Amino acid sequence: MVCIQARGDTRTPLRIGLVAELANVLVSAVLLFGLGPFPSMGIRGAAIGTATSFTLMAILTTRALGRGPYGVRWSDVSEGLGRARRVLLxxxxxxxxxxxxxxxxxxxxxxxxxxxxxxxxxxxxxxxxxxxxxxxxxxxxxxxxxxxxxxxxxxxxxxxxxxxxxxxxxxxxxxxxxxxxxxxxxxxxxxxxxxxxxxxxxxxxxxxxxxxxxxxxxxxxxxxxxxxxxxxxxxxxxxxxxxxxxxxxxxxxxxxxxxxxxxxxxxxxxxxxxxxxxxxxxxxxxxxxxxxxxxxxxxxxxxxxx
Structure with missing residues (x-):
């Protein structure tokens, strides 16, 4: 998220956050109260909703990092790992x-x-x-x-x-x-x-x-x-x-x-x-x-x- 914000794009993290929070609310509500065909899981349902939200946020953030003129590609990552002393330190x-x-x-x-x-x-x-x-x-x-x-x-x-x-x-x-x-x-x-x-x-x-x-x-x-x-x-x-x-x-x-x-x-x-x-x-x-x-x-x- 910070990498995206640092290149001046604060809208994409906002959209990702909104989608992730919406997923959190929906999944938590369904599993917490057992809506529709899903069983009521209580607090475990809320935990699954939170985990789903973070997972979705990670996936969307990874995709967003690869877009645009300053996008990060997997080749860039592997190349960076090979130059650990200069890049990672x-x-x-x-x-x-x-x-x-x-x-x-x-x-x-x-x-x-x-x-x-x-x-x-x-x-x-x-x-x-x-x-x-x-x-x-x-x-x-x-x-x-x-x-x-x-x-x-x-x-x-x-x-x-x-x-x-x-x-x-x-x-x-x-x-x-x-x-x-x-x-x-x-x-x-x-x-x-x-x-x-x-x-x-x-x-x-x-x-x-x-x-x-x-x-x-x-x-x-x-x-x-x-x-x-x-x-x-x-x-x-x-x-x-x-x-x-x-x-x-x-x-x-x-x-x-x-x-x-x-x-x-x-x-x-x-x-x-x-x-x-x-x-x-x-x-x-x-x-x-x-x-x-x-x-x-x-x-x-x-x-x-x-």
Missing amino acids: PIVRVSLPTFGEKVIFHTGFLVFAALVGRLGETAMTANQSLIAIESVGFMTATGFGIASGALVAQALGAGNAVRAKAVGWTAAALGAVCLGLVSVVFIAIPEVIIRGFTDDPTVVTLGARCLRIAAVAQPIMAVCDALAGGLRGAGDTRSPMVVALVGPVVVRIAACWILTVELSWGLVGIWVGTTLDWTVRMIWLSVVWARGRWVLRAKQRVGTLD
Whole structure:
């Protein structure tokens, strides 16, 4: 998917994702409830639906990679394997920090979830609702990160470092504006949004308070994803990994522990700590992007950059 997006084609991954999700819904519904001639398989049916979705996505993505002027053929793959030192090692060097970033982030999230679990059933219910609601912001921010990475890579490939820098800032600004609008909705009608998930008045009250705090983090999150995506597109995958280590693991866990356990702020402390994490990440990534050392590294790889 990322290879297709990096060559500027973001529509094909969208279509593939839509087809795969539709297949997931249809297969899961049929096997989960036993529609038509198919037996009811319960949770196993949902698992088969998910597996079918990923399999279909892999097949469609493989086909899409072979199309167009920049398509990858099987001969290219076999030839690349034969030149492992020159072709594969640079890929490994770039991808390993990204892998490390994901491992660090999800490890931190496990500790974060454990802290929420200490707060009781009401807090857990409210938190799950908040995560589902905030997924709107996650998906939007991720989209700007993908676009930023693809356009920065194209600009650097064309030898235009000035355009690459501008793309990162522009993506960050547009993302902040879009998620700023989401923030307005979160602040204006938090109770209405939470009631879409539960009718429990205690959960609604707690969730509404936390959703207003989450609203502050939305534009900040967009800036983080846009700049981190731009750095990855420039080949600098180490900086986002370091930020992921300091932000979610150090800042978020420390802040959430102090606010939740030591100061007894409850779930509100969790979401204040999360917002502090995003703020630290935004400042750090902005400084890294502004300094432009990633341009120098890209220049060493590409050779000529304006």
